[in-house]
Amino acid sequence: MTGPSGIDHAWLPDAALRGIGSRRVTIEGDGPLVDTLRAEVAYAQGNAGALQGDADIVFRLDGDADTGPEGFTLTRSGGRTTVTAAAPAGLLYGFFHVVRLGAAAFTDAPEQTHRPALSRRMLNHWDNIDVHPVMGQVERGYAGGSLFWEDGRARGDRDRVRAYARLLAACGINAVCVNNVNVHGTEARLLTDRISEVAAIAGELGEYGLRTFLSVSFAAPVVLGGLDTADPLDDRVRDWWRTAADHAYAHIPDFGGFVVKADSEGQPGPFAYGRSHADGANVIADALAPHGGTVHWRAFVYNHVQDWRDRTTDRARAAYDHFAALDGQFKDNAVLQVKHGPMDFQVREPVSPVIGALSRTRVAVELQATQEYTGQQRHVCALAPMWSGVLGFRPEGEDGATVGQLADGGGLVAVSNAGADPYWTGHPLAQFNLYAYGRLAWQPDADPQQLLHEWTELTFSPEETADPERLRSGLRAVLRGSWETYEKYTAPLGVGFMVQPGHHYGPGVDGYEYSPWGTYHFADRDGIGVDRSRATGTGYAAQYAKPWSQTYETPESCPDELLLFFHHVPYGHVLHSGKTVIQHIYDTHFEGVEEAEAAQGVWATLADLVAPARHARVAELYEEQLRSAREWRDQVNSYFLRKSGIPDAGGRRIY
Ligand code: GCW
Numbered sequence: 001m002t003g004p005s006g007i008d009h010a011w012l013p014d015a016a017l018r019g020i021g022s023r024r025v026t027i028e029g030d031g032p033l034v035d036t037l038r039a040e041v042a043y044a045q046g047n048a049g050a051l052q053g054d055a056d057i058v059f060r061l062d063g064d065a066d067t068g069p070e071g072f073t074l075t076r077s078g079g080r081t082t083v084t085a086a087a088p089a090g091l092l093y094g095f096f097h098v099v100r101l102g103a104a105a106f107t108d109a110p111e112q113t114h115r116p117a118l119s120r121r122m123l124n125h126w127d128n129i130d131v132h133p134v135m136g137q138v139e140r141g142y143a144g145g146s147l148f149w150e151d152g153r154a155r156g157d158r159d160r161v162r163a164y165a166r167l168l169a170a171c172g173i174n175a176v177c178v179n180n181v182n183v184h185g186t187e188a189r190l191l192t193d194r195i196s197e198v199a200a201i202a203g204e205l206g207e208y209g210l211r212t213f214l215s216v217s218f219a220a221p222v223v224l225g226g227l228d229t230a231d232p233l234d235d236r237v238r239d240w241w242r243t244a245a246d247h248a249y250a251h252i253p254d255f256g257g258f259v260v261k262a263d264s265e266g267q268p269g270p271f272a273y274g275r276s277h278a279d280g281a282n283v284i285a286d287a288l289a290p291h292g293g294t295v296h297w298r299a300f301v302y303n304h305v306q307d308w309r310d311r312t313t314d315r316a317r318a319a320y321d322h323f324a325a326l327d328g329q330f331k332d333n334a335v336l337q338v339k340h341g342p343m344d345f346q347v348r349e350p351v352s353p354v355i356g357a358l359s360r361t362r363v364a365v366e367l368q369a370t371q372e373y374t375g376q377q378r379h380v381c382a383l384a385p386m387w388s389g390v391l392g393f394r395p396e397g398e399d400g401a402t403v404g405q406l407a408d409g410g411g412l413v414a415v416s417n418a419g420a421d422p423y424w425t426g427h428p429l430a431q432f433n434l435y436a437y438g439r440l441a442w443q444p445d446a447d448p449q450q451l452l453h454e455w456t457e458l459t460f461s462p463e464e465t466a467d468p469e470r471l472r473s474g475l476r477a478v479l480r481g482s483w484e485t486y487e488k489y490t491a492p493l494g495v496g497f498m499v500q501p502g503h504h505y506g507p508g509v510d511g512y513e514y515s516p517w518g519t520y521h522f523a524d525r526d527g528i529g530v531d532r533s534r535a536t537g538t539g540y541a542a543q544y545a546k547p548w549s550q551t552y553e554t555p556e557s558c559p560d561e562l563l564l565f566f567h568h569v570p571y572g573h574v575l576h577s578g579k580t581v582i583q584h585i586y587d588t589h590f591e592g593v594e595e596a597e598a599a600q601g602v603w604a605t606l607a608d609l610v611a612p613a614r615h616a617r618v619a620e621l622y623e624e625q626l627r628s629a630r631e632w633r634d635q636v637n638s639y640f641l642r643k644s645g646i647p648d649a650g651g652r653r654i655y
Contacts, residue, residue, distance in 0.1 A: 356395025
């Protein structure tokens with residue numbers, strides 16, 4: 001627990017623990033997680049031995065407390081702070097809450113009870129055991145190799161896994177899927193003869209209340225079981241899954257279940273047998289049910305070999321077209337895991353309409369903390385404001401539930417951005433995305449700016465520096481608007497992609513324009529964008545309930561930031577902002593680079609307030625961010641000047 005050497009403390013530096021370390025603590029209760037809490041308190045007290053005398057803070061397990069399995073009540077009065085919880089996990093979350101509060105945890109305040117809004121708060125790791133020569137070990141990973149797998153097997157030294165589990169628990173995460181959803185040959189065997197390696201990892205994660213999940217291949221009965229079919233309605237297949245689940249639980253009693261990517265980007269699935277995705281999910285759900293396990297079935301099903309000439313196929317429609325009709329057909333322990341947008345984690349997308357169309361299905365919303373399309377952890381891009389917008393969106397309009405509320409059946413999932421990098425996330429400032437994800441999963445309506453403040457206090461301990469206010473305001477300036485800045489210098493107005501094919505880093509305006517992947521912008525000399533209206537386009541806009549189906553239907557009512565996602569318009573089309581589309585493209589691309597330059601400048605002024613190695617790492621990454629941002633600006637602006645022939649009203653240099 002002591003943070004193995006060379007591992008960054010992230011949001012749990014010793015300074016943050018000091019508030020507890022300097023107080024008399026009593027812990028009433030027993031159980032494995034309570035032991036973890038005892039060890040945490042001992043660590044905070046610097047192994048100096050428990051302080052004597054009346055307790056300043058009491059952690060009390062009370063089976064009658066009305067806190068649920070993970071919540072806790074905090075009472076602060078008369079100089080004593082009490083954390084009460086009905087279950088040990090609640091005490092541990094209460095401990096980390098006290099750490100977050102710092103000195104404020106010890107001043108009188110009204111009693112508060114905290115419970116997570118979502119019971120499943122999961123990270124998916126796209127980690128492979130094997131290292132691919134081009135893709136590396138972690139698919140879309142930008143933080144070094146895998147935290148879990150090394151040299152072809154589960155890491156023998158699991159201090160890092162333990163330290164990771166601790167950080168995750170400290171921001172509220174309670175489940176981790178430890179391998180890539182694209183399940184290759186080696187990794188498939190984790191389900192069977194290599195389950196003990198998963199069990200070893202699960203043992204560490206479990207110390208902090210995290211449940212372990214495994215990605216499995218839908219074809220496992222064939223690939224591992226030697227059957228001639230994976231047909232979900234075949235009894236032999238059903239039996240095979242039951243045996244596999246029994247085996248997993250025999251090794252990992254608190255195992256969470258499986259994550260499945262089926263009929264998606266070449267992965268096997270039920271379509272091969274003429275079966276539905278409900279059939280596919282249910283056979284696996286049935287196998288897990290006796291153990292209380294859950295299958296997370298991904299809804300990322302679309303045609304990835306489409307002909308770019310075919311204007312009738314719209315990838316954005318796919319999740320709804322495949323899954324809305326299956327509503328009500330999934331077993332109780334099957335969760336449909338839906339990406340938050342209809343395409344693929346672009347810098348700007350509308351909320352996926354299928355989320356609002358599944359009232360009888362448990363839905364989990366999937367976010368991407370790993371920055372595949374948002375700068376690959378070389379660019380600063382704080383995603384909390386984007387996620388908060390998604391979670392606050394109301395698919396049925398003002399009187400309906402938010403996405404955060406609709407996810408209560410299945411939870412919130414994020415693709416992890418962490419790896420074996422000493423800073424966990426490659427870019428030290430990308431730690432904020434991981435932290436904010438956990439906090440939003442606990443409380444989807446949390447204010448992202450407040451979370452930024454929280455994270456800053458914990459990670460940078462401003463009060464320990466010579467100029468706390470300069471550090472705080474500098475970090476705020478650098479991170480607060482960084483997502484909008486990134487959007488400004490990349491793909492405009494919701495149109496998406498325009499990235500280099502394959503690795504997805506850097507500009508490639510036509511990179512995917514004539515590809516089979518279904519991600520087009522249709523720019524010509526007159527205009528740009530995808531007509532997804534019901535009246536004249538692909539009909540995607542009609543997948544929404546009112547008012548959104550109407551809002552998105554016409555360019556007049558569509559919000560500017562999504563205009564090109566929903567409509568093909570002339571370059572001279574005037575936005576609500578009063579600017580033409582072409583002038584918006586030019587202006588935002590110049591502004592985006594200027595904002596990134598300004599952020600780089602602010603970071604430079606913090607050199608005396610941030611640990612030198614951390615400061616240097618970020619400074620170095622800013623060099624790359626700026627190089628890349630200028631490339632984006634110049635390629636995008638030049639592309640549209642050449643297509644449209646319309647000059648920049650500002651007369652700036654375009655190539
Ligand atoms: O965004 C795409 C990525 C793939 C990924 C896929 C998915 C794991 O480019 O690398 O595969 O999404 O979500 O399954």
